[in-house]
Amino acid sequence: MSTPAAGRGPMTRLLAALGLSGRALVIAVPLAWLALFFLVPFLVVAKISLSEAAIARPPYTPLWEWEGLRVTLFLNFENYAYLWRDALYLDAYLFSISTAFISAAVALVVGYPMAYFIARSPEPRRTLLLMLVILPFWTSFLLRVYAWQGFLRDTGVVNGLLTGLGIIDEPLRLLQTNFAVYLGIVYTYLPFMILPLYATLVKLEQDLLEASADLGARPVATFLTITLPLSVPGMIAGFLLVFIPAIGEFVIPELLGGPDTLMIGRVLWNEFFGSRDWPVASAVAIVMLLVVVVPIVFLRQIQAHAEERVK
Amino acid sequence: MRRGLFLPVVCTLGFVFLYAPIVSLVVYSFNDSRLVTVWGGFSTRWYVQLFTDPQILGAAWISLQVAAISATLAVALGTLAAYVLTRFGPFRGRAILTGMATAPLVMPEVITGLSLLLLFVAMEQIIGWPGGRGMTTIIIAHVTFCMAYVAVVVQSRLSGMDESLEEAAMDLGARPVRVFFDVTIPVIAPALVAGWLLAFTLSLDDLVIASFVTGPGASTLPMIIFSKVRLGVSPDINALATIIIAVVALGVVVATWQMRRSMRGRRTS
Numbered sequence: 001m002s003t004p005a006a007g008r009g010p011m012t013r014l015l016a017a018l019g020l021s022g023r024a025l026v027i028a029v030p031l032a033w034l035a036l037f038f039l040v041p042f043l044v045v046a047k048i049s050l051s052e053a054a055i056a057r058p059p060y061t062p063l064w065e066w067e068g069l070r071v072t073l074f075l076n077f078e079n080y081a082y083l084w085r086d087a088l089y090l091d092a093y094l095f096s097i098s099t100a101f102i103s104a105a106v107a108l109v110v111g112y113p114m115a116y117f118i119a120r121s122p123e124p125r126r127t128l129l130l131m132l133v134i135l136p137f138w139t140s141f142l143l144r145v146y147a148w149q150g151f152l153r154d155t156g157v158v159n160g161l162l163t164g165l166g167i168i169d170e171p172l173r174l175l176q177t178n179f180a181v182y183l184g185i186v187y188t189y190l191p192f193m194i195l196p197l198y199a200t201l202v203k204l205e206q207d208l209l210e211a212s213a214d215l216g217a218r219p220v221a222t223f224l225t226i227t228l229p230l231s232v233p234g235m236i237a238g239f240l241l242v243f244i245p246a247i248g249e250f251v252i253p254e255l256l257g258g259p260d261t262l263m264i265g266r267v268l269w270n271e272f273f274g275s276r277d278w279p280v281a282s283a284v285a286i287v288m289l290l291v292v293v294v295p296i297v298f299l300r301q302i303q304a305h306a307e308e309r310v311k
Numbered sequence: 312m313r314r315g316l317f318l319p320v321v322c323t324l325g326f327v328f329l330y331a332p333i334v335s336l337v338v339y340s341f342n343d344s345r346l347v348t349v350w351g352g353f354s355t356r357w358y359v360q361l362f363t364d365p366q367i368l369g370a371a372w373i374s375l376q377v378a379a380i381s382a383t384l385a386v387a388l389g390t391l392a393a394y395v396l397t398r399f400g401p402f403r404g405r406a407i408l409t410g411m412a413t414a415p416l417v418m419p420e421v422i423t424g425l426s427l428l429l430l431f432v433a434m435e436q437i438i439g440w441p442g443g444r445g446m447t448t449i450i451i452a453h454v455t456f457c458m459a460y461v462a463v464v465v466q467s468r469l470s471g472m473d474e475s476l477e478e479a480a481m482d483l484g485a486r487p488v489r490v491f492f493d494v495t496i497p498v499i500a501p502a503l504v505a506g507w508l509l510a511f512t513l514s515l516d517d518l519v520i521a522s523f524v525t526g527p528g529a530s531t532l533p534m535i536i537f538s539k540v541r542l543g544v545s546p547d548i549n550a551l552a553t554i555i556i557a558v559v560a561l562g563v564v565v566a567t568w569q570m571r572r573s574m575r576g577r578r579t580s
Contacts, residue, residue: 022487023399030392030458031404034411037455041426044433058432114325117318129322131563136329138559140516142533143552146540147332150339155346157335190329241417248419250519255540265421272425272523282429285422292422296414303413 042289049282050075060279079283089267089284093291096264099178100246103185104239107193110186111238115197116227119204130198137191145184145255152180152256176258184252189245193238200234201227233302240299244292264288333556340549357550364547367535374515374532377446381453382510386503388454389461389510394491396462397469415459424523427452431524444526452524453517457510464509468502469495501570508562 051060051074063074083089118129136144151157152174159171174180204227212222250265257263264284271281340358344351361367392412396405415423431441431448441447476498480490496503518533525531539545 026391027395027399027402027404027408030388030395030412031408033388033458034392034408034455037427037430037451038411038415041430044429045422045426048429058436110321110325110328113318113321117322120318131567132326133329135559135563136333138512138563139333139556140533140536140552142516142518142536142540143336143548143555144332146536146548147336147552149540150335151332187328187332190325244417245419248421250421251537265419268421268425269519278429281425285425288419289422292417292419296417299417300410300413 045282045285045289048279049079049286050077051279052076052078053277053279058278059276076279079279080287082280083283083287088262089264089287092262092264092267093287095262096247096249097291099181099185099263100243100249103182103189103246104193104242106182107186107190107242108235108239111190111193111197112235115194115201115234118194119198119201133191133194133198141188142251145188145251148180148184148187149175149255152183175256176261178257178261180256181253181261181263184256185242185246185249188252189242192241196237196241197231197234200231204230233306237299237302237306240295240302244295244299247292248288333552336549336552337556339546340553342546342549345546357546361547361550361554367532367547367551370530370532370535373446373529377449377453377521377531378511378514381450381457381514382507384450384454385457385461385510386507389458389506390465390499390503392458392462393465393469394495397466412459412462415456416463418456420517420519421523423456424452424520427455427520428523444524445529448524448526449521449529449531452520453510453514456520457513460509460513461506464506465499465502468499472498512559 047063048060051063053059054061061074061076114133118126118133121129149156153159154171154173154175156175158174159168162168163171208226208230209222212226213219217225248265248268249263250269253261253263253266254269257266265288268281268284268288271277271284341353341355342349342351343354343356392408395402396409396412399405427448428444431444431451434440435442441451472495476494477490480494481487485493516533517531518537521531522534525534536548536551539548
C-alpha cells in the first residue's frame with residue numbers, strides 16, 4: 001500500500017520533500033501518542049520511585065543536579081527497601097494476588113456453564129442472551145458496586161430477606177468482609193470471563209461432537225474429552241482478563257471491603273492521596289507493574305495464537 | 312433429565328446475579344424512605360433532589376464534555392492504530408504498537424492514573440505544558456485508554472471486511488487517502504459508532520484515572536458519586552443510576568432496531 005510520491009497530490013509531495021511517506025506518518029501518529037502517554041509515563045514513575053519525598057512542589061527530590069559540566073546522580077533505593085521491610089506492603093501484594101486468583105477462579109466456575117449454555121442456544125435466543133451479558137457493562141461500574149452495598153449491609157436486602165424468612169435471627173455481617181470483595185470482583189468482571197469463553201465454545205466444530213456421540217461416547221464423556229480441552233485457550237484468556245485488572249482494583253475493596261482489606265491498589269491510593277508520598281507510591285506502582293507484566297505478556301501470546309488460528 | 316435442567320438453571324441464576332443489583336437501584340430510587348429495607352411508599356423526591364443539586368449537575372456537565380471529546384479523539388486515534396495493524400503488513404515498531412494498543416485494556420487503573428499524573432507534572436516542569444491539571448489532562452488520559460478499546464472493536468471489523476473493495480478502488484486509480492475515506496470508512500462505520508459509544512461510556516464511568524490526573528475545579532460525576540457513596544446511603548444516587556440505566560436501555564433498543572432495519576435492507580437490495 002506504500003505509494004511512490006512523484007506525481008501525486010500536493011500533500012504527498014510536501015511529505016516526500018521532508019523525506020516522509022504518508023504511510024510512515026499514518027503509523028507515526030498512534031505510535032507517538034501511545035509512546036508519549038503510555039510508555040514514557042512508566043519511565044517517569046521509575047525515575048520518581050528512586051527519589052526521596054520532600055516538602056516541595058512537586059513533592060520529591062531531583063534525581064540529578066548539574067554543576068557546570070558535572071552531573072551528580074542521587075539514586076535512592078530506600079523506597080524499595082522500605083516496601084520490603086514493612087510487612088504491610090508484602091502482605092498487600094500477596095493478598096491482592098490471592099484475591100484476584102480466587103475471584104477469577106470463581107468467575108470461571110460461574111461463567112463457564114453460562115457461556116456453554118449461550119453457545120449451544122438456537123440463534124435468536126443466543127444473540128439476546130449475549131446482549132444480556134454485555135448490557136450491565138454499559139451501565140456505571142461505580143453504581144453497580146454501590147448497589148451491592150445496599151444488598152449486603154446489615155439492614156440491607158439480603159439480611160432483610162433472611163431474617164424475614166426466619167432463617168437467621170441476627171443479621172449476618174456481609175459488608176466489609178473479604179467475601180464481599182470476591183463477590184464484587186466476580187460480579188463486575190463476569191462479562192470479561194463469559195465473552196472469550198463463548199467465542200471459543202461457539203467455534204467448536206459440531207462435527208467433532210457428533211462424531212464422538214456416534215462412536216458411543218456419553219455427553220459427559222464428550223464434554224470432558226473434547227469440549228473442555230478445546231476450550232482451554234478461552235478459559236485462560238477469560239481468567240487473565242479478570243485476574244490482571246483485579247490485582248490493582250481500588251473501588252471494590254474500598255466500597256465493599258473492611259478497613260483491613262488491604263489490596264495493593266488501595267495502598268497505592270492511600271500513599272498518594274493520604275500520605276502524599278509520591279516516591280513510595282511510585283515504588284508501589286513499579287513493583288505492581290512487575291507483578292502484572294508476566295500475565296499480560298502471556299495473555300498477548302494467547303490472543304496472537306488465537307488470531308493466527310482464525311487466519 | 313437432570314442434565315437438561317442444569318444449564319438453564321445455572322444460566323438463569325447467573326442472570327439474576329447480574330441484574331438483581333441493577334433492579335434494586337431502580338426500585339429504591341422511587342422509595343420515599345431513606346432506609347433500604349423499608350418501603351415508605353412511591354415518591355419521586357430523590358429525582359427532584361438530584362435535579363436541584365448544583366454540585367451534581369455541574370459535575371455531570373463536565374463529565375459529558377470530557378466523554379464526548381475523549382470518545383471522538385479515541386475513535387480517530389484508535390481507528391488509525393487498527394488500520395495500521397490490519398492493513399500495513401510488517402513495519403518497524405509493529406510489535407511495540409500491538410503491545411501498547413492492547414496493554415491499556417488490562418492495566419490496573421491505579422498504575423495508569425499515577426503514571427500519567429507524574430508525566431504531566433514532569434512535562435509541566437520541563438516544557439511548561441500542561442499548565443496545571445483539569446479537563447485537558449483528564450481528556451488526554453481518557454483518550455489513551457479508550458483508544459485501545461476502539462482499536463479492538465475496529466480491528467475485528469477491518470479484518471472481517473472484504474478487502475477486494477479497497478483493491479478495486481485502488482485499481483481504478485484512487486489514492487490511498489481517498490480509498491480510506493470513500494470506501495473503508497463507510498464500510499466500518501458501524502464499528503466506529505460502537506467504538507465511540509464504548510469510549511463515551513468508559514470515560515463517563517472512570518473514577519480512578521480521573522481522580523489522579525484532575526486538578527482543582529474539575530470534579531467529574533464519578534468523583535461526586537464516590538464521595539457521596541463513601542458517606543453511606545444516598546437515595547439521590549439511586550435516582551441518578553436509574554436515569555443512566557434508562558438511557559442505556561433506550562440506546563440498546565434503538566441500536567438493535569437500527570441494526571435489524573439495515574440487515575433487512577441489505578437482504579432485500
